[in-house]
Amino acid sequence: MPRDLHVLVRQNPSADYTRLPRQSGPADAGPLKGPAPLDIVVSLRRHGDELHISAFRPGERTPGTRMHRARLAVPAPVLLAKASRLRSVWRDRLIGYDPDPFDPYPFATAVDFTPHAAVAERKVAELAEEGRYFLETMFDGTDRSLVRFREYLSATLTEHGSLRISFDSDLHLPWPMLAVDTGRPDPWADFLGHRHQIEQTGAAYPPIQPPNSARAKPVTSLNTDDQLTGIGRAPEVRKLLEDRSQLTVRTDSDLLLEALSAAVLDEDVMYFWCHGQFVANDSPYEQLAVRLSDDRHIDAELVRRHRRRHLDRPDAVFRPFVLLNACHTGQSAAAELDHLGRALVDLGADGVLGPQLQIPQEFAAEYAFAFLDHYLTGEFTAGEITQQLVRWFAREYRNPLALAYSLHCGIDSILELNP
Template structure:
């Protein structure tokens, strides 16, 4: 006689048998760094853990970056300006036509390794200087972190998460020399392998949030893409159209919701049935010294971070979308732009965000967007791997360093999930 034993489910880790118990969709990080701002802007408390920091029985790794916060931010701005001046604003005059060309802004496939190497050396030096400012100093704890960090970075590729709510660094632009090269980049003694964004998978994270899921669930296997677009961009840059090609790209591959003005965006963000799995901004953006940063769609109405906070005050974005910011002149996602838009979105439902660190040329924006989403629309493809792969591809195959200027926020393991 078969007996049935009484059973009661008290904890169900399978979500009603809809997933395998204990399954993890996130990779282990080899390097975790946390920067906590000290009182009165005196610097940062730095904490480190992960396989790069061995357990030796001596306790956790911790040090202090004793530089005023304003000085640290100023050094980060110098790094961004180096990219802006050396790459985006690089120009030459055609000897025959006398026409001024901006090779990195006019196109994306340069096919000139000599030009790439020439502009990249000052970028490597600026990236190295910023690394030294962030991890240098006389504090013994920070010196230990720096030594172990350099050893891990030199050994090979790492999976890196940097957590801070206030320190915003273009981590992919930092430079630490590979094995066998001098610490300070010199002529013929540097390589792209030293750029963090070329060699490693990196994300910037923030104070922990509960119930984070790296999977974007597609119940009916159809991706919904919200395109928040400004067609005026193509009128301003008719030789390198960006908006129309991206609309065509997504229309062929997903269900598209097109929003052309501020009112349509406001209605969408306040709709309990907000549909986006991917929220894409292709528009004008502005970060100015004496005005709050803003975005503009086709109606040219300014969209401030305060608008987004108001629209999402009652409820977050229900689908927790992946947000891509492809705003021309909308660089500086960290600092002023991040504070206005990135933080507002990530704290109110956005699952992750990608944005540029310097001005985004439309030609490159278009090609980068198409390649990133061609890969991401394949279920299971993880965002962090795609970002690193694109950085390498543009350097290796197209002599273009601009793939390194995109930063990924809280989302290296984010992917589409159809099961």
Template sequence: MTLRKAPRDSLQISMWSETGLMPQPRGGSHHALLTIDADRLDKLSARLISRWQRFVQFTPMSETNRPREKDPYKRHADLSGRPKSEVLAQVTDLVREGGYLLTELLAGEDEDGGLPRFRSHLLQALKYQNLRIRFDSPDVGVPWPMLAVGSESLLADGRLTDDPFRLFLGYRHQIEATAGAHPDFWWVANRGHAVGSANLDDDLKNVPLAEDVLGLLRNRLKLTERRFSHDLLPELARPVLDEDLMYFFCHGAYEEQGGHTWHALRLSDDMPIDEELVNSFRKPYSRAPDRLHKESLFHPLIMLNTCFAGAPATTGLSGLSAAFVRHGALGVLAPQIAMPQVFGTEFAYRFFTCYLDKRMTAGHALQTTVRWFAKNYRNPLGLTYGMVCGLDSRITTSQEGTADR
């Protein structure tokens, strides 16, 4: 599906299917002009992300309106021991918010009935399960996995269901967005032992399961560990950075200057690593003409386990995720909120178990991980991890792999 700006800041939406789930029009795709404009869609996307941030900061109150405990959802990844009605109410509210954004995105009428037809076809398709969906929206950022379908009954009567998780798009389907970036080649490693790196902030080494994640990576990869920008940046400056997986577990925050805001991460030192810094080191090797004349290789799947690293509504189209993909990364997985550290390590461990041990594709591994947390921990935060490209990325053995540049 594509979502692009049209004249006068309106938005044009189009979609097509290779599975026969919807009628095939003569032009090959369904399309419509939306009534919502880009500014309002950006605002609603930012609002949805903010609502999920409030979920993290939830504090249960006593009958006298005093806090009973502080930030239980921030301190614990496993919410299965919390009162069932409490968690159900919180997750149901997130479903309502995700359904509201999807409803507003598709709301409206037009003279030829194109928008109502489009809306009907899209909503019907989204109600299926286990589709593989690419959202190509270079002009606006939407937190697609956190949108919800079929929430009308919740809005109508306020009832709580035992499984509101199943209504989120990121639970139902394998989803990737492009953020205006596309890998210009595909790579599947052809070697006996995959190669990767862990790029870390030592301040986070004592977070529960942080060492377990490192142990898993050390056992499954030929692993390089970096803890400072002066370790990472010279590697980015090399034309060949031949890693199949790059993992970042560090702090991320917004930088602000002169009315402009952008995202940056930091390892164990104070150097902010942002989109433009990555560009300055990789751009000489990422232009298509250069590839014809010199060896240039950068093809990892990257996990940025860093606060806000994948948030589209607040960083616009700029950001580290899209920057890495533009320079050759197969895909980037990153949270769209300020992620609790204890959940971040749990999520990374489960995802890498699926991706490295079970050899799932990244899209299948992400969906499996999201569903695992919903079923076992009753925690929806896996849905805040968005994937920019990389749905089909996978780790292979030397017998399975072929390199195709």
């Protein structure tokens, strides 16, 4: 006689006929694998020269009448100019410090600042004060909404310990180099990049790509200029990549552009150890470009041109974490200019880490070794590592230059490995 069959569906082989990442599941399916929620998201939108800012903390009840938001009194061009000034202060007052012709540029030629610890501490205190001044002028004003927002954000950044913060911003600002006033005598603890894990977002929606398969050994590339291969710990960085990954080395722009033109460029880490500079390109704004061993400048537009046809292809793969260890690659010359890191993220990169200013090459090589040594373990996220390195260089070497590295997306980027 007929009877009901009790069926339990344990799989979903069709994935609901969608390529979109799954956001939720049945109650009995257990916790979904994925990054933890951010602690706070700060959104900075530009409308002409006006700037509008808002913030929320996932899991925290917003005010009963509105979100935390306000219109800034400072115009966007003025804020961008202040950001450029802050980068220049770091360059001139720290890296450009040259008190003794017999010991020229001590903070540009060494990683360890402890032989000049007293001077280094004074410089750090000065840079922290500059970072506080930037935030104070950014939120200066008497409008009631702005005053309330300023109080809320200041309390959040100073009273809640270490947070995971995403600045979703139309302006690329040196967030880790900014500072709050904690009232403590230690200026290191006031820098946002020392207190918190920080990323800047604001890119396009990521392209939908095939599922990522963890592998036993990561796939990496070293895109470099032959003239830089012997500087500092650069040889050790290459050996690290050779020993712990499947490494491809590119020293010619044609090889890099050929790889970017392929539908599948399935690398876990792309490391650039090369020159970065602004070039005119007959445009109203200078274009940020990197250069390998040849003389071709590779800018955001060239990268987009070579990869554009694969952006919406269902079989295309491009999701590396990118370490752009070249001068200026973490920031743009003007608000109207998409920087190189933004272009790579728009095309699918999982995150981009690069310096906000011209970093001394000895320190850049040291930073790259430390970052990759941690990242290739598959145990730490990029956000965790960047904060750890800020604190480590401060503690061991009294060196604040790790604060100059800016994470564009990728706070949750982590290398997934099979044991």
